[in-house]
Structures are given as C-alpha cells and as structure tokens.
Amino acid sequence: MALYSEKVMDHFRNPRNVGVIEDANAIGEVGNAKCGDIMKMYLKIENGIVADVKFETFGCGSAIASSSMATELIMGQPVSEVRKLTNKAVAEALDGLPDYKMPCSVLAEEAIKLALDDYEKRTGIHID
Amino acid sequence: MIYADNAATTKMSDAAVRTMTALLGEAWGNASSLYVHGQKAKEVLEKARADVAAVIGAEPREILFTSGGSEADNQAIRSAAELGRQKGKTHIISTAFEHHAVLHTLERLKKEGFEITLLDVHENGLIVPEEVEAAIRDDTCLVTVMFANNEIGTIQPIREIGAVCRAKGVLFHTDAVQAVGHLPIDVKADNIDLLSASAHKFHGPKGVGFLYAKKGVRLTNLIDGGAQERGKRAGTENVPGIAAMAEALKETAGAMAVNAARQSAMRDRLIEGLSRIPHSALNGDPVKRLPGNVNFCFEGIEGESLLLLLDDKGICASSGSACTSGSLDPSHVLLAIGRVHDVAHGSLRLTLGEDITEEQTDYIIKSVREVVEYLRGFSPIWRDLTAGKKEFIL
Ligand SMILES: Cc1ncc(COP(=O)(O)O)c(C=O)c1O
Numbered sequence: 001m002a003l004y005s006e007k008v009m010d011h012f013r014n015p016r017n018v019g020v021i022e023d024a025n026a027i028g029e030v031g032n033a034k035c036g037d038i039m040k041m042y043l044k045i046e047n048g049i050v051a052d053v054k055f056e057t058f059g060c061g062s063a064i065a066s067s068s069m070a071t072e073l074i075m076g077q078p079v080s081e082v083r084k085l086t087n088k089a090v091a092e093a094l095d096g097l098p099d100y101k102m103p104c105s106v107l108a109e110e111a112i113k114l115a116l117d118d119y120e121k122r123t124g125i126h127i128d
Numbered sequence: 129m130i131y132a133d134n135a136a137t138t139k140m141s142d143a144a145v146r147t148m149t150a151l152l153g154e155a156w157g158n159a160s161s162l163y164v165h166g167q168k169a170k171e172v173l174e175k176a177r178a179d180v181a182a183v184i185g186a187e188p189r190e191i192l193f194t195s196g197g198s199e200a201d202n203q204a205i206r207s208a209a210e211l212g213r214q215k216g217k218t219h220i221i222s223t224a225f226e227h228h229a230v231l232h233t234l235e236r237l238k239k240e241g242f243e244i245t246l247l248d249v250h251e252n253g254l255i256v257p258e259e260v261e262a263a264i265r266d267d268t269c270l271v272t273v274m275f276a277n278n279e280i281g282t283i284q285p286i287r288e289i290g291a292v293c294r295a296k297g298v299l300f301h302t303d304a305v306q307a308v309g310h311l312p313i314d315v316k317a318d319n320i321d322l323l324s325a326s327a328h329k330f331h332g333p334k335g336v337g338f339l340y341a342k343k344g345v346r347l348t349n350l351i352d353g354g355a356q357e358r359g360k361r362a363g364t365e366n367v368p369g370i371a372a373m374a375e376a377l378k379e380t381a382g383a384m385a386v387n388a389a390r391q392s393a394m395r396d397r398l399i400e401g402l403s404r405i406p407h408s409a410l411n412g413d414p415v416k417r418l419p420g421n422v423n424f425c426f427e428g429i430e431g432e433s434l435l436l437l438l439d440d441k442g443i444c445a446s447s448g449s450a451c452t453s454g455s456l457d458p459s460h461v462l463l464a465i466g467r468v469h470d471v472a473h474g475s476l477r478l479t480l481g482e483d484i485t486e487e488q489t490d491y492i493i494k495s496v497r498e499v500v501e502y503l504r505g506f507s508p509i510w511r512d513l514t515a516g517k518k519e520f521i522l
Binding site: 009012013015018019020029033034035036037038039040055056057058059060061063064 | 428429430431432433436437440449450451456458468469470473506507508509510511
C-alpha cells in the first residue's frame with residue numbers, strides 16, 4: 001500500500017515504546033472515541049529529562065505511527081526541548097503524512113504537551 | 129492473497145477479459161454506421177442487450193447501457209423526479225443507508241424543491257414494506273430502495289415493496305448494483321419499474337453498467353447528443369465493455385445457485401468464528417444478507433489499523449471507519465443501523481468471492497482474532513473498558 005511512507009509503515013508495524021508506565025509523573029490523553037482517535041502518553045521525567053516514555057493509541061495507522069515516532073523524538077530529551085516539539089517535526093520524521101492524516105501528528109504533539117502540563121501541575125515546576 | 133473486498137469491485141472473469149480484448153480488435157466500428165464494421169458492432173451491442181435483459185426478466189428494449197451504477201442511479205431518480213414534477217408530485221421516499229449515488233442525487237433534488245423522506249432501516253438493516261406504504265402520500269412520485277446494501281449486505285423485501293408501490297401507483301426504483309448476478313431478480317415478478325446495475329460488481333469491466341426502465345417509464349437524458357440508446361443516452365457506445373459485461377453476467381448469474389451455496393456456507397462459518405471474539409457484533413441481519421457479506425464491529429479498536437495489519441497477512445478487506453475514507457464520520461450505513469461512532473470506527477467488512485475456501489475462511493478468522501487482540505493490547509479505550517472505567521457497548 002503506497003498510502004503511507006516506509007517510515008510510517010515501519011513505526012505502525014513495529015511501534016516503539018508501546019505500553020504503560022505505572023509510576024509515570026506526566027500523563028497526557030487527547031482525542032475521543034467518537035472521532036476515532038485517542039492517544040495517551042505516559043512520561044517519567046527525572047532531573048528535567050524524559051527518562052522514559054510509553055504510549056497507548058486507539059486509532060488509524062498514522063495515529064499509531066505518529067505516537068511511536070513522537071516517543072522516539074522525546075526520549076532522553078530535556079523537557080524544555082520537549083515543549084518545543086511540533087506536529088510538523090513528527091510528520092517530517094515519518095517522511096511525511098498524507099494531508100488528511102496530519103491531524104494524527106497534531107494529536108501526538110498535543111498529548112505530549114498535556115503530559116508536560118500535568119507534570120507542572122503535579123510538581124509545581126514550570127517548563128519553558 | 130485472499131481478496132475479500134468483492135463489494136468494492138470484482139476481478140474480471142477470464143471470459144469477460146477475452147471477450148473485451150477480442151472485440152477491441154474486431155468490433156471497433158461505430159454501431160451507428162451503415163457499413164459492415166459498424167453493423168458488426170451493432171450486432172454485438174444488441175446481443176449483449178438481449179443477454180442482460182434475459183438475466184433479469186426484462187425486454188431488451190427496456191435496457192439502457194450506462195457508464196456504471198452511479199449513472200444509472202442518477203438517471204433513474206432524475207427521470208422519476210421529472211415525471212413527478214410534471215404532475216406536481218415532488219415527494220420521494222428512500223432509505224437512510226442508500227449508496228451515495230442515490231443519496232447525493234436526492235440531496236440535489238431537495239435543493240430543487242423536492243421533499244425527501246428517508247425511511248428507518250432498523251437495527252437489522254431491513255426496510256419494512258408497511259412503513260413504505262405508510263410513508264407514501266398523494267404527492268409521492270418515487271420510492272427508491274436498494275436491493276442489497278453494499279456495506280452490511282442486507283437484502284430488502286423488494287417484491288413486497290414493489291407491490292406496495294404498484295398498488296399506490298408510485299414508481300419504484302431499486303439500486304441493485306450489489307444484487308445483480310448474485311441474487312435471483314425478475315423485474316416483472318418483483319414489481320420493479322427502474323433498476324440500476326454495474327458490471328464491475330459481477331466480474332465485468334469498470335465504467336460499464338445498465339439501467340432497466342419498464343416500458344412506458346419515460347427517461348430523462350443526463351447526456352444530450354446523438355440518438356444512441358433510443359435517444360436517452362448520447363455517446364458512441366462502449367461496445368467491447370458492454371459485451372464483456374453481458375458475458376460476465378451470463379457466467380456469474382448462470383452459476384448463481386452454486387456460488388451462493390458455497391459463499392453463504394463460508395459466510396456463516398466466518399460469522400460463527402468472528403462472533404467468538406469478545407465484545408464484537410455482526411452488523412445487519414444474519415440471514416437476509418448477501419451470500420458473501422460479513423460485517424462486524426469490534427469494540428476498542430479502529431478499522432484502518434485493522435485493515436493495514438490484515439493486508440500484511442495477505443487479506444484484502446474494507447472498513448467503515450472514518451479514517452479509511454478521509455471523512456470525519458464513520459460509515460453512514462453503520463450509523464443508520466444505530467451503531468454509535470465509537471463502535472462504528474472499529475468495523476470490518478469482508479466480502480467473499482465465489483472461489484472462497486474453508487481453509488481461507490479459517491485463516492481469516494485466525495488472522496482477525498490475532499490482529500484485534502494485538503490492537504486492543506495497546507488501546508487506551510480497551511484499557512478503560514476492561515478496567516471498568518467505561519461501559520462496554522457491545
Ligand atoms: C450499492 C451501490 N450503488 C452504486 C454503486 C456505484 O456503481 P459504479 O461504481 O459502477 O458507479 C456502487 C458501487 O460502488 C454500489 O455498491
């Protein structure tokens with residue numbers, strides 16, 4: 001199927017960092033079942049660094065691939081860098097997404113931002 | 129590879145391919161011309177018309193060749209609307225789960241002042257003839273109900289609906305694109321005034337179809353120009369395509385009983401096997417459905433990812449998920465039978481071919497189970513459902 005790039009298919013078929021972090025200190029969930037996409041990001045932030053990240057996704061191929069790629073992009077990164085992650089960066093790292101699938105990459109960006117907000121709320125630490 | 133998407137399109141039969149390629153070389157004349165080449169084309173055309181007519185119990189002159197099912201639907205509905213308008217009748221009855229070729233034509237007519245009633249298709253995906261009768265008014269000019277639904281495969285009580293329409297003096301059109309060649313059809317006994325068909329759903333070529341219009345039902349042109357097709361559809365005829373359609377139809381319809389027996393046995397085996405997946409549900413009536421149609425919803429997963437993983441396992445299928453169509457809403461058919469969005473996104477349609485085997489059927493069951501289980505394994509909805517944070521719908 002040439003709908004998706006090889007990269008997308010690779011991340012869809014072999015998603016990285018799938019699952020749950022039981023003691024996550026930053027959790028973000030976006031989307032809803034009505035629209036057909038839900039993405040949940042679990043982050044373990046230690047010393048201002050993303051020490052671990054996992055995801056769960058209900059959604060189409062590009063939603064799963066975007067989640068997977070986003071976790072790879074932020075793993076081991078300082079939170080201030082993670083704040084700057086854009087959906088474009090996720091889509092580019094996947095060698096592009098069809099136009100009508102771009103919202104899937106937006107979900108990944110939003111889920112991660114929500115997780116950072118959650119972290120700020122839990123710890124009182126502000127991330128620029 | 130197991131091709132289980134025959135409702136989307138079918139592979140051309142060898143006989144149809146042979147007929148078409150041979151005629152591209154032999155019958156290239158214009159069927160309107162007087163000389164021998166033209167007359168040969170004309171002969172082929174009229175033979176095809178007689179063959180097609182015979183399969184559905186029509187007269188050859190009642191068959192109009194078109195570019196496919198969509199054109200036939202458009203012309204049938206527009207013609208009935210025009211006849212109605214001339215008598216001041218501007219009410220049309222249809223159903224909520226028609227193909228878009230019908231629904232979008234009706235939407236356009238609505239803008240032109242027609243009033244449209246869409247009948248409830250109920251949870252089982254079946255129209256009730258008494259409800260058609262109750263919906264008919266003095267100003268109703270057309271009832272259009274599909275013969276068999278393209279997504280959930282439900283077969284409508286066409287003969288009974290036709291009888292209601294006859295009794296009330298209202299024209300009856302049926303989009304039989306999914307039924308022709310696969311189900312017995314007799315336009316006279318079934319009380320059908322207008323019927324649409326498409327060659328590529330019964331192993332003929334794409335871009336060819338036909339419209340049956342009962343003698344006396346005046347058609348309105350969608351395409352004006354030359355006098356082809358009794359002046360009702362201009363354009364030099366696609367003779368090789370039309371002949372290949374007739375060839376495919378004779379072949380498919382000729383083996384109908386044998387095909388249906390085999391397909392429905394495999395369909396039921398598939399339904400049985402997939403029903404054992406927890407929190408799943410068959411869409412549409414289990415019995416009154418096309419021999420090859422299986423359509424399920426699986427809670428907690430999304431259809432496109434299911435299709436991609438099945439494709440990796442060599443199984444071609446389709447889904448009513450929004451993500452597969454690029455629209456925001458899942459299939460209007462699944463919504464019409466009352467499936468909520470959450471569940472409709474997780475749908476799978478398998479439409480079996482005539483040559484489906486038991487081994488293939490069992491492989492499909494095994495593969496679908498594996499993929500559904502795998503996807504549920506990292507679905508946040510599934511986690512909430514199994515943790516009791518959300519209530520199961522199915
Ligand atoms: C029920 C139904 N009606 C109409 C059509 C349109 O037919 P065609 O593709 O030949 O225009 C299809 C097929 O896509 C169909 O399944």
